[in-house]
């Protein structure tokens with residue numbers, strides 16, 4: 001991975017178009033039937049994801065700030081609301097896959113309509129839209145090109161600069177509310193980027209349940225990207241560390257406020273746990289040893305028959321493995337069978353040097369226990385984050401998802417964005433190969449319930 005570098009400033013209108021276009025680029029390999037299924041409640045269908053991100057702009061910006069705005073379809077406020085009680089009632093989360101109507105065609109028309117309205121706002125200033133600047137960069141391999149100009153995919157942290165007062169952007173149409181609207185547009189674009197990652201992980205989950213193991217994109221295996229070099233442990237000195245987002249760039253509300261955390265000396269791994277590392281845990285009976293597991297984790301393993309990471313399959317080496325073998329696991333106990341992993345590019349032999357993927361917090365913690373180590377806290381992770389490469393996996397931490405001291409929910413519907421989820425979830429740090437370019441940063445706090453593993457999650461050890 002490459003050292004940090006800055007990128008040229010990008011106008012907000014260009015940022016808007018880049019993000020919105022990338023969503024449609026993600027849709028390109030889909031067949032019409034792929035847009036609708038929702039096999040479990042956590043997974044949303046592609047059609048819902050691409051409509052809901054559009055809903056955000058219509059509901060939070062166009063309906064609120066554009067006088068006389070005519071909604072595209074009054075039913076969509078209900079259909080594509082995710083969890084905003086401030087906005088109103090909505091489709092039950094587990095019924096998103098029941099919506100065969102509106103059609104995919106109509107949802108793309110919705111996107112086009114909202115884009116035209118949004119771009120009209122963004123181009124309403126005579127001096128153009130305000131600058132959206134890239135900041136610190138980090139690179140990672142194995143991602144789709146989402147509009148970057150280099151072959152090496154670059155992740156850069158957003159650093160939005162508010163326009164100078166004399167700039168006319170937004171003011172002709174939106175008056176004094178311009179700054180607020182700018183912030184909401186940037187939030188809406190970061191929201192869409194979160195759903196771009198969900199688009200891939202949700203689709204992979206749905207495809208992964210299909211015994212034909214469909215290929216999302218031929219030759220696209222971001223999960224197989226490996227880190228180079230050998231793993232060492234990095235020494236971090238104890239002391240006071242400033243944790244949380246600093247500066248004027250964009251961050252989510254849950255990254256605030258910056259505060260001091262006292263840490264003891266610790267060591268953190270320079271590389272992620274690999275598939276080979278995790279396979280040794282499997283072969284050593286890690287899933288059958290209750291001493292390694294939290295009580296909840298042990299119940300989860302037993303109730304669901306968990307014996308490997310999600311998307312791992314034990315199959316006979318053959319070009320024509322039968323559907324019966326795929327669906328019934330008949331090779332599971334055959335020593336001649338091989339481990340495979342399902343990827344966005346289809347079924348592949350388990351790549352031993354790639355970081356393990358699709359593990360729950362329970363599995364991450366049990367693996368660390370087996371190694372006689374532990375997971376880092378989110379504070380340790382952030383304090384050490386400049387010392388290692390990141391971006392291949394969302395890394396489970398040993399920290400519960402709680403508000404920082406000084407955390408405040410923003411006013412209005414977006415106050416529901418993060419704060420109400422700060423209960424019973426664990427923090428993940430970093431970014432994954434499915435995270436869009438420029439979306440994450442070292443202070444970024446992702447969070448999931450401890451049993452979930454359909455995201456591109458992995459493990460970094462500490463001691």
Ligand SMILES: [Fe+2]
Pocket residue numbers: 052082191195
């Ligand atoms: Fe959302």
